[in-house]
Amino acid sequence: MARARGLPVNRITLFLLGGVSNLEREPASPGTEFVKAVVGPLTSMFLGTFFLTLESASWGGAQLALKGPLEALGHLGPLSTLLLWLGPINIVVGLFNLVPAFPVDGGRIIRWLNLQAGIQAI
DSSP: OTTTTTOOEEEEEEETTEEEEEESSOOSSHHHHHHHHHHHHHHHHHHHHHHHHHHHHHSOHHHHHTTOHHHHHHTOOHHHHHHHHHHHHHHHHHHHTTSSOTTSHHHHHHHHHHHHHHHHHO
8 A cells, every 4th residue: 555655665574463564754644644554454354354254155154053163163174264264363453453552553543533633623
């Protein structure tokens, strides 16, 4: 998103709970900062939902769920098991990144909201 908004990106480092982009300069406008901050968590939550949708479509969940959730889990194949883990993990990572603490994305969104409130108060 930073590149799409005209910010030069030197590199992107991925961590367990998200990624950090090394930018040559700060965003020129608060709107660019907001969009850059919100895209990461939304992408994680979208991927989580996508993985869970794929997982539910990949097995006969209705038939297996009637036998009980633990027995149904025992009948999952490797792909379904992987998708069943990736879905909730991505959703949790997306929500974690919305925590209102700087430097995670939630803190950047709060900073943007404070800037907007300050601009409107003037």
